[in-house]
Amino acid sequence: MPVVVFLVWLALLMPSLNFLVLILCLRSSLMCPEGCNCSAEIGVVRCTNRELREIPRDIPEDTSVLYLDSNHITSIPEGAFRELYKLRELYLSNNLIDSISPGAFRELGEDLKLLDLSNNQIRQVGREAFGKLRAKTRLYNNPWHCECSLQELIETLNLDPETLNNIMCDSSLEEEYAGQPFVHLLNSGINFCSIHQKTTDVAMLVTMFCWFTMVISYVVYYVRQNQEDTRRHLEYLKSLPSKPKNPAEVDAASTGL
Template identity: 40%
Template sequence: MPGNSILLGPRSQLPAAASKQDFRRRKRGLQSLLGQPDLLGFTWPPLAVIQVHLLPSFSSSPGLCLSVTMLLLAPRLLPLLPLLLVIGTGGSVPSPQTLPQGCYRAEEAGEQTFRCSRAGLSAVPNGIPNDTRKLYLDANQLASVPDGAFQHLPALEELDLSHNALVHLSGAAFQGLEATLRHLDLSANQLASVPVAAFVGLQIQVNLSANPWRCDCALQEVLRHVRLAPGSGTGIVCGPEARPDLVGHEFLLLIREEELCGTGRGGTRRSTDVALFVTMGGWLTLVVAYLIRYVWQNRDETRRVVKRAPPVRPVRSEDSSTLSTML
């Protein structure tokens, strides 16, 4: 602006026609310019305007005058510095949250979905949006799920961890999802056993098929806390870590015949059978004892009756002859 250059330059550069009144008028114009809001709506304090009154004292030093001018204008340029840097580098404003590689957001059936299928993940990724309702981490290389891995997802309803390499599941893996999680897919992993604590408090439908299950009491307890996904029960088969006589058998068929949460190899059912046999043996013993006592009592009674009977007199030969003659 011509007015600014004349005012900020050395006093010796002023035209001869410039009077003191003209100098004051140009100074007031600069003051009104510095007092206006900038592009972002900021109005800078009047300190920058007050400094204008000091400019005439630097009329003998043009370099010093230029430095003061830059100091006066610098506060007005600071809010625009990020935009200037972006324009200068030819880039774009970075996203506030970078998505993991191979993952993307989508809206499926009106619900926020986050898919990381076949993304080569070896751990649960960071940067999952908090409003995610459906999370797909299937077909990766996840080997474990640590404590509270999904507790920052308060709206999560469906979680797919199928076709991974899960061998361990923490007891607090699904902590924080008790009120929202409804569907969980753990199929086609390497799970031999899972802690019951991981499912306590959850009201979920779970798919546990295609895992090498140990078929132990822990798995039986898990099934008491969850509902199996339709058609997935036949896929819960005992793996190589199970008892030799259970390997290859369907778990649901086994627990219909045998209770696995008892003591000993056969579990509670075998203990129940033993108790039944003992009870039956006790009753049989009582019956036999009663019969023996009954027999002995009858024997003693028979002896007493025999003793009380009158003796039989022998028939004499004379009586016999008299009787025969009379006949």
């Protein structure tokens, strides 16, 4: 008897369930960014080659795979991927990205397995932009400026090993490093952070020398100015006419003699 009751209840409830599923699907499609294709069933959002200039703001929270590749995106602001805790793959390759804000990827969950930033215009980015991200990251084919910050980034991130040799130095503090794979330079024993420290020390030494020279110059100028003022004052005193003596004082002086 309870089984029959349950079946009757389920039959009555089915239209409501179907309606609820329809509402959820409709809501998911309404939340899909304009110009993108969203698959509610598997959580894939495709915005490839849509001429986007910025990260869409209405990405569904249940997105697991997000394609933003082959667009005109130039920057990634902080909080661009807020609340996308289920995201597992993020594709940002083939854009014009040259600016990544600190903490841009910090809010992504630990489920993120792949982050593709290849083929962009990134020259510099601090490791603080990635937070504690452990996703396999692709950074190749960017015009990197090879210095200490890039070395720290490579030591921090879980880079895709198949693309490591394609992280090239477009420019560097040392001209001979330009055009070479950054990882090869590191493997050859070059420490960009020590170079950076030496450069900083030299800059500080030059600054201190300039400051010391300025102080000495001011002291010399001050002494010379005082000497010149003193000389002028003495010349002025010498130029003053002598005070004539009183006749009474002259007679008293004569009498005394």
